[in-house]
Amino acid sequence: xxxxxxxxxxxxxxxxxxxxxxxxxxxxxxxxxxxxxxxxxxxxxxxxxxxxxxxxxxxxxxxxxxxxxxxxxxxxxxxxxxxxxxxxxxxxxxxxxxxxxxxxxxxxxxxxxxxxxxxxxxxxxxxxxxxxxxxxxxxxxxxxxxxxxxxxxxxxxxxxxxxxxxxxxxxxxxxxxxxxxxxxxxxxxxxxxxxxxxxxxxxxxxxxxxxxxxxxxxxxxxxxxxxxxxxxxxxxxxxxxxxxxxxxxxxxxxxxxxxxxxxxxxxxxxxxxxxxxxxxxxxxxxxxxxxxxxxx
Amino acid sequence: xxxxxxxxxxxxxxxxxxxxxxxxxxxxxxxxxxxxxxxxxxxxxxxxxxxxxxxxxxxxxxxxxxxxxxxxxxxxxxxxxxxxxxxxxxxxxxxxxxxxxxxxxxxxxxxxxxxxxxxxxxxxxxxxxxxxxxxxxxxxxxxxxxxxxxxxxxxxxxxxxxxxxxxxxxxxxxxxxxxxxxxxxxxxxxxxxxxxxxxxxxxxxxxxxxxxxxxxxxxxxxxxxxxxxxxxxxxxxxxxxxxxxxxxxxxxxxxxxxxxxxxxxxxxxxxxxxxxxxxxxxxxxxxxxxxxxxxxxxxxxxxxxxxxxxxxxxxx
Amino acid sequence: xxxxxxxxxxxxxxxxxxxxxxxxxxxxxxxxxxxxxxxxxxxxxxxxxxxxxxxxxxxxxxxxxxxxxxxxxxxxxxxxxxxxxxxxxxxxxxxxxxxxxxxxxxxxxxxxxxxxxxxxxxxxxxxxxxxxxxxxxxxxxxxxxxxxxxxxxxxxxxxxxxxxxxxxxxxxxxxxxxxxxxxxxxxxxxxxxxxxxxxxxxxxxxxxxxxxxxxxxxxxxxxxxxxxxxxxxxxxxxxxxxxxxxxxxxxxxxxxxxxxxxxxxxxxxxxxxxxxxxxxxxxxxxxxxxxxxxxxxxxxxxxxxxxxxxxxxxxxxxxxxxxxxxxxxxxxxxxxxxxxxxxxxxxx
Numbered sequence: 001x002x003x004x005x006x007x008x009x010x011x012x013x014x015x016x017x018x019x020x021x022x023x024x025x026x027x028x029x030x031x032x033x034x035x036x037x038x039x040x041x042x043x044x045x046x047x048x049x050x051x052x053x054x055x056x057x058x059x060x061x062x063x064x065x066x067x068x069x070x071x072x073x074x075x076x077x078x079x080x081x082x083x084x085x086x087x088x089x090x091x092x093x094x095x096x097x098x099x100x101x102x103x104x105x106x107x108x109x110x111x112x113x114x115x116x117x118x119x120x121x122x123x124x125x126x127x128x129x130x131x132x133x134x135x136x137x138x139x140x141x142x143x144x145x146x147x148x149x150x151x152x153x154x155x156x157x158x159x160x161x162x163x164x165x166x167x168x169x170x171x172x173x174x175x176x177x178x179x180x181x182x183x184x185x186x187x188x189x190x191x192x193x194x195x196x197x198x199x200x201x202x203x204x205x206x207x208x209x210x211x212x213x214x215x216x217x218x219x220x221x222x223x224x225x226x227x228x229x230x231x232x233x234x235x236x237x238x239x240x241x242x243x244x245x246x247x248x249x250x251x252x253x254x255x256x257x258x259x260x261x262x263x264x265x266x267x268x269x270x271x272x273x274x275x276x277x278x279x280x281x282x283x284x285x286x287x288x289x290x291x292x293x294x295x296x
Numbered sequence: 297x298x299x300x301x302x303x304x305x306x307x308x309x310x311x312x313x314x315x316x317x318x319x320x321x322x323x324x325x326x327x328x329x330x331x332x333x334x335x336x337x338x339x340x341x342x343x344x345x346x347x348x349x350x351x352x353x354x355x356x357x358x359x360x361x362x363x364x365x366x367x368x369x370x371x372x373x374x375x376x377x378x379x380x381x382x383x384x385x386x387x388x389x390x391x392x393x394x395x396x397x398x399x400x401x402x403x404x405x406x407x408x409x410x411x412x413x414x415x416x417x418x419x420x421x422x423x424x425x426x427x428x429x430x431x432x433x434x435x436x437x438x439x440x441x442x443x444x445x446x447x448x449x450x451x452x453x454x455x456x457x458x459x460x461x462x463x464x465x466x467x468x469x470x471x472x473x474x475x476x477x478x479x480x481x482x483x484x485x486x487x488x489x490x491x492x493x494x495x496x497x498x499x500x501x502x503x504x505x506x507x508x509x510x511x512x513x514x515x516x517x518x519x520x521x522x523x524x525x526x527x528x529x530x531x532x533x534x535x536x537x538x539x540x541x542x543x544x545x546x547x548x549x550x551x552x553x554x555x556x557x558x559x560x561x562x563x564x565x566x567x568x569x570x571x572x573x574x575x576x577x578x579x580x581x582x583x584x585x586x587x588x589x590x591x592x593x594x595x596x597x598x599x600x601x602x603x604x605x606x607x608x609x610x611x612x
Numbered sequence: 613x614x615x616x617x618x619x620x621x622x623x624x625x626x627x628x629x630x631x632x633x634x635x636x637x638x639x640x641x642x643x644x645x646x647x648x649x650x651x652x653x654x655x656x657x658x659x660x661x662x663x664x665x666x667x668x669x670x671x672x673x674x675x676x677x678x679x680x681x682x683x684x685x686x687x688x689x690x691x692x693x694x695x696x697x698x699x700x701x702x703x704x705x706x707x708x709x710x711x712x713x714x715x716x717x718x719x720x721x722x723x724x725x726x727x728x729x730x731x732x733x734x735x736x737x738x739x740x741x742x743x744x745x746x747x748x749x750x751x752x753x754x755x756x757x758x759x760x761x762x763x764x765x766x767x768x769x770x771x772x773x774x775x776x777x778x779x780x781x782x783x784x785x786x787x788x789x790x791x792x793x794x795x796x797x798x799x800x801x802x803x804x805x806x807x808x809x810x811x812x813x814x815x816x817x818x819x820x821x822x823x824x825x826x827x828x829x830x831x832x833x834x835x836x837x838x839x840x841x842x843x844x845x846x847x848x849x850x851x852x853x854x855x856x857x858x859x860x861x862x863x864x865x866x867x868x869x870x871x872x873x874x875x876x877x878x879x880x881x882x883x884x885x886x887x888x889x890x891x892x893x894x895x896x897x898x899x900x901x902x903x904x905x906x907x908x909x910x911x912x913x914x915x916x917x918x919x920x921x922x923x924x925x926x927x928x929x930x931x932x933x934x935x936x937x938x939x940x941x942x943x944x945x946x947x948x949x950x951x952x953x954x955x956x957x958x959x960x
Contacts, residue, residue: 188714189709189710189711189714189715190714190715190716190717190725192671192676192709193707193709193715193775193778194717194728195676196674196676196702196706196707197702197706197728197729197732197733197782198698198699198702198703198729198732198733198782199728199732203732207717207720207728208717208720211717211719211720212717212718212719
């Protein structure tokens with residue numbers, strides 16, 4: 001008969017630290033190859049954009065009427081030149097800076113503002129909620145394209161104006177999602193338990209509500225990034241975004257339009273960049289959503 | 297139920313008023329003198345003042361707004377500064393063009409969207425599903441104005457099968473459903489159809505997959521129902537959501553896609569808006585924005601009411 | 613025995629909005645004049661059907677809902693006054709909810725959840741965490757194994773123990789248990805109930821125990837309060853109520869309890885129909901539409917909670933000798949409802 005030594009019986013090893021929610025999400029994301037590939041592509045684009053001065057072979061603003069609309073693979077210009085003779089490869093690389101900037105920043109802004117508004121509306125309820133949400137409803141009636149163009153048309157072209165315009169466009173949808181999630185969370189028992197502990201509203205929001213709200217809102221915001229990219233470039237395409245001679249993918253599509261008859265490949269290239277970036281954002285957002293949908 | 301309807305319609309009035317006020321004041325926030333597009337740079341002060349009086353720009357803003365609203369309620373939205381024609385007729389013609397384009401685009405988009413969505417839903421997880429889903433994601437992520445350019449490059453420039461721009465020599469005044477006119481419609485409609493196609497595919501796939509995964513479908517098969525019978529059940533259950541999504545997409549497209557219309561110079565409402573912005577044609581801009589804004593407010597109302605009618609869970 | 617909690621004429625109505633301008637069209641009279649006391653050290657059980665207002669009463673007592681009318685007096689001090697502001701009340705009275713999963717923040721570890729309450733009241737982090745660990749041990753969960761876990765990794769019974777620990781973290785004197793064991797399997801229920809009894813003895817607690825399960829209430833309570841449609845029907849010591857109910861509703865409830873004894877079969881349900889709508893309760897006595905002893909006076913006059921004997925209260929015209937009911941003052945002589953008759957015959 002083997003008796004378990006007394007000290008061994010009592011000292012069971014404690015279970016290893018269980019992973020937190022975000023750590024689990026991260027692990028699951030890493031297993032999804034598509035998402036990882038998209039994330040890497042986007043990372044590469046960002047890196048290239050940041051280090052543009054060191055990577056680009058030529059000056060993106062250097063014009064040359066002699067060399068205009070050179071074909072892809074011409075000497076000295078790997079991807080040809082545009083209608084003013086500027087090296088396309090360099091302009092694409094530099095273009096990433098502005099395009100990514102206008103594509104991401106408005107969503108980030110809207111995320112901050114929209115979450116603040118939505119959580120306030122959801123948590124406070126009553127007249128505050130009605131006031132905020134009805135205001136959002138007015139904006140929500142319009143498709144984003146129309147709203148962006150209307151606001152930009154009023155404010156005028158330019159980088160700053162487009163960012164303002166796009167931020168305004170994306171605040172209502174984010175607010176709506178944030179409010180909806182906050183209302184759901186607010187009605188759960190653990191918020192009541194927190195109130196029963198005597199915590200004040202701010203503490204409850206900080207400790208209990210935000211942690212559970214930020215996740216879903218964040219996912220929604222990432223899905224908006226691809227839309228923002230397309231919209232931002234669309235604004236430039238219409239002449240309502242960045243102004244020439246800046247290098248920006250949408251603007252380049254605009255100015256190269258007339259070139260489609262003489263040099264179609266070059267004319268189409270900027271759009272490829274927009275397309276690739278947008279699709280990567282979309283796939284990454286889908287992957288993140290799946291990773292966060294942990295069945296409990 | 298009637299009360300719900302009335303209440304919704306009741307709310308439209310203040311919204312419409314707010315929207316009109318915003319539309320009206322938008323253009324005054326814009327930098328630049330509204331008349332600068334029309335006046336020669338060396339115009340005399342008298343001329344400027346006279347034109348201002350003609351257009352009523354010398355009155356205080358609330359008065360201008362009031363006059364504008366009264367006239368608008370009578371159907372008079374002013375005269376376009378650039379073309380001299382009444383704004384109404386400009387918008388009227390543009391609507392017809394956009395309508396045609398939207399219907400064709402939706403027709404193509406919905407057809408393929410439903411097809412791909414149902415196939416993807418039935419073949420969940422297999423390569424066919426992945427293929428359909430990829431097409432859908434492409435449709436949603438693609439900058440459609442770029443797609444338009446690419447299609448123009450392929451079909452107009454390289455192959456010369458289809459015209460690149462415009463709606464035909466005579467515009468839409470005497471449209472006939474023959475190839476001479478329809479060839480202008482093909483490229484814009486196909487380009488535009490990618491958006492509804494992408495969205496409908498994703499939505500339909502999700503619903504069909506969800507329905508097929510439910511236990512009652514297994515019960516149907518166990519009862520000996522044929523695949524076609526099950527299919528009818530799936531369609532019946534998926535119809536409400538699918539129809540809702542398609543309705544909303546149609547609504548959006550009816551509002552005019554400014555980007556695609558610009559690429560193809562298709563004379564629809566979107567193109568009109570573009571022109572108005574760049575020519576700083578104030579009456580046209582106000583009129584167009586107002587029309588589009590009210591159109592979308594109305595569209596939302598219809599969608600809300602329709603949802604209330606069809607979904608028994610929404611309290612009456 | 614000193615009275616720890618006294619609730620006087622609690623009233624809470626919920627408006628129903630409708631109509632063209634979203635005006636209020638009707639009211640749900642969830643709690644309509646409820647008064648009771650809880651003595652120090654006892655367990656007061658609260659029973660009733662769904663919709664009778666038990667949970668709303670609990671939330672009103674906890675001040676998670678603001679009462680429309682009524683006062684709550686804790687330890688002799690009126691709640692809300694300068695002697696007993698809300699924040700002080702929070703340290704005296706805590707609640708354990710029904711849904712063990714929804715009661716815990718899925719993003720916080722068990723330790724953080726339990727330590728939250730003390731930290732809100734200024735207890736330093738280290739001490740709060742130590743208190744959390746002690747309490748986990750007290751409720752039967754090994755701290756080393758559970759402090760870093762998340763709610764979704766625990767079973768229902770374990771989560772409910774955590775909820776109890778969390779409620780005790782603020783060292784309250786009164787604990788409200790709102791259907792706390794209803795969602796658990798029977799075997800787990802027994803364990804948690806025994807735990808509650810042990811904790812009550814160890815910490816000198818007072819319980820307000822709400823449940824729809826009559827067996828459980830009988831097991832746990834010293835006194836029982838029966839509620840019907842937002843009002844108190846009857847209050848009394850548990851043995852007295854279960855042996856000889858005064859209010860017809862109570863006797864109906866008791867006779868509906870399924871029994872494992874094959875000789876005691878209930879032939880027909882003693883209470884027929886669904887409880888009427890709390891939006892439009894019947895006039896006079898709310899139970900009259902289902903009561904076999906209802907008479908004219910029951911529709912006209914609402915019976916008040918009258919005392920019978922030293923420690924029982926009932927709101928029925930048959931209790932009060934001056935009520936005008938044919939059986940006024942004869943509540944103790946009223947035969948029990950028919951199905952109970954079958955039982956007593958069988959065992960006679």
